Amino acid sequence: MTDLLLLPGDGIGPEVIAEVRKVAAALCPDLALDERPFGGRSYDLHGEPLTAETLEAAKASKAVLMGAVGGPKWASAPRDKRPEAGLLGLRAGMGVFANLRPALCFQPLADASSLKRELVEGLDFMIVRELTGGIYFGEPRYIEDLPAGGKRAVDTQVYTTAEIERVSRVAFELARGRRNKVTSAEKSNVMDSGLLWREVVTELHRREYPDVILEHILADNAAMQIVKNPKQFDVMLTDNLFGDILSDAAAQLTGSLGMLPSAALGAPGTPGLYEPIHGSAPDIAGQGIANPLAAILSFEMALRWSLGRPELADRLLAAVNRALEQGARTPDLGGKLSTAQMGDAVLAAL
Incomplete structure (x- = not known):
C-alpha cells in the first residue's frame, strides 16, 4: 500500500x-x-x-x-x-x-509580516474551511446570452444541514485540543445560506459542544479583524468561498504565501x-x-x-x-x- x-x-x-x-x-x-x-x-x-x-x-x-x-x-x-x-x-x-489552513507565524519571521511585530508575534490560529460544497460546487452554474445583448452568469451557493454539521464538528473537536474557541464566519445578514449556516452551527454547539466558546462574525468583519487583531482567533470556521478568501488574507500575516500548508480531511x-x-x-x-x-x-x-x-x-x-x-x-x-x-x-x- x-x-x-x-x-x-x-x-x-x-x-x-x-x-x-x-x-x-x-x-x-x-x-x-x-x-x-x-x-x-x-x-x-x-x-x-x-x-x-x-x-x-x-x-x-x-x-x-x-x-x-x-x-x-x-x-x-x-x-x-x-x-x-x-x-x-x-x-x-x-x-x-474539511480544509485546515493554519495561520502560524514562526518566531524568526515576525518582522517579515506586513503587519507590526506585536500583532503577529506568537500568532497561531486555524481556519477550518468547508471544501466540497457551496458556490464552487452548487448547481445551476452557467453563462447565457441575453436577448437584448450582453451575457448573464449564474453561480449557486448551496449548503445542507449535514454538510454544515460535519465540518463544524471538525472545528469544535479541533478547538478542544487548542484554546477551546470557535469563531464561525458567514454572511447571515444578506444570504440565506449564511443564515442556515449560523442556525446549524448554533444548534450543534448547544447540543454537542457547550463546553467550547462559540462566537459568530460576519465574513467581511472577519477580514478586517484578521488584519486588525488576528491573535483574537483560535479556530475560524467558514464556508468554501469565504474560507478561500480569508485564509489567503491570513497567509500574509505569516510573512509569505510560501509558508502556509493546508490539510483536507x-x-x-x-x-x-x-x-x-x-x-x-x-x-x-x-x-x-x-x-x-x-x-x-x-x-x-x-x-x-x-x-x-x-x-x-x-x-x-x-x-x-x-x-x-x-x-x-x-x-x-x-x-x-x-x-x-x-x-x-x-x-x-x-
Missing part, C-alpha cells in the same frame, strides 16, 4: 515537491511513495486533469500531497478539462470536506489531501526560487494527521523553525536561497 501519493502538478509544484522527497527520504526512509501526473501536466499527457487511475490511487493511499495546479498555458482549455477542475474533482472524489479512516496554498506561481516557475517550506510543512501535517507519525512531525516542525532561526530565507522572505538550498537548510537542521 502506498503511504504517500505525490501529485507535483504544474508551475512551481514539481520544484517544491522535489524538496519534500528529499526531506521524506532523510526523515522516514521507510515511507512508501508513489507519484502521478496531475492538473495541466496530466491534461497534456492524457487529455484529463485527473484520470480515473490517479483518483483510485489517491483513494488507496494513506495520504496525498499535491504541489500546485494551473497556469496560463491551459487558460483556453474547456472548463471541465482545466487543471483546477482536476483539483475540484480530486477533493470531491476523495470526500475531503474527510471521514475517519480515509486518506487526507495535503497541499501548500501558494498556487502554481507561473511567474517564477522554473527559476528555482520558490519557497518549499509550505510544501514541506504540508508533509508535516500529513505525518501528523494521516500517517500516524506525530513524533516525526514534531521533529520536522522544529527543523523548519531552526533553519529560519539560522537565517535561511528564499527571495519571498527577503533572502537569496534557492528552492533546493532552502530544502538543504531544513535537512541540515534535521
Whole structure:
C-alpha cells in the first residue's frame, strides 16, 4: 500500500515537491511513495486533469500531497478539462470536506509580516474551511446570452444541514485540543445560506459542544479583524468561498504565501489531501526560487494527521523553525536561497 501519493502538478509544484522527497527520504526512509501526473501536466499527457487511475490511487493511499495546479498555458482549455477542475474533482472524489489552513507565524519571521511585530508575534490560529460544497460546487452554474445583448452568469451557493454539521464538528473537536474557541464566519445578514449556516452551527454547539466558546462574525468583519487583531482567533470556521478568501488574507500575516500548508480531511479512516496554498506561481516557475517550506510543512501535517507519525512531525516542525532561526530565507522572505538550498537548510537542521 502506498503511504504517500505525490501529485507535483504544474508551475512551481514539481520544484517544491522535489524538496519534500528529499526531506521524506532523510526523515522516514521507510515511507512508501508513489507519484502521478496531475492538473495541466496530466491534461497534456492524457487529455484529463485527473484520470480515473490517479483518483483510485489517491483513494488507496494513506495520504496525498499535491504541489500546485494551473497556469496560463491551459487558460483556453474547456472548463471541465482545466487543471483546477482536476483539483475540484480530486477533493470531491476523495470526500475531503474539511480544509485546515493554519495561520502560524514562526518566531524568526515576525518582522517579515506586513503587519507590526506585536500583532503577529506568537500568532497561531486555524481556519477550518468547508471544501466540497457551496458556490464552487452548487448547481445551476452557467453563462447565457441575453436577448437584448450582453451575457448573464449564474453561480449557486448551496449548503445542507449535514454538510454544515460535519465540518463544524471538525472545528469544535479541533478547538478542544487548542484554546477551546470557535469563531464561525458567514454572511447571515444578506444570504440565506449564511443564515442556515449560523442556525446549524448554533444548534450543534448547544447540543454537542457547550463546553467550547462559540462566537459568530460576519465574513467581511472577519477580514478586517484578521488584519486588525488576528491573535483574537483560535479556530475560524467558514464556508468554501469565504474560507478561500480569508485564509489567503491570513497567509500574509505569516510573512509569505510560501509558508502556509493546508490539510483536507474527510471521514475517519480515509486518506487526507495535503497541499501548500501558494498556487502554481507561473511567474517564477522554473527559476528555482520558490519557497518549499509550505510544501514541506504540508508533509508535516500529513505525518501528523494521516500517517500516524506525530513524533516525526514534531521533529520536522522544529527543523523548519531552526533553519529560519539560522537565517535561511528564499527571495519571498527577503533572502537569496534557492528552492533546493532552502530544502538543504531544513535537512541540515534535521
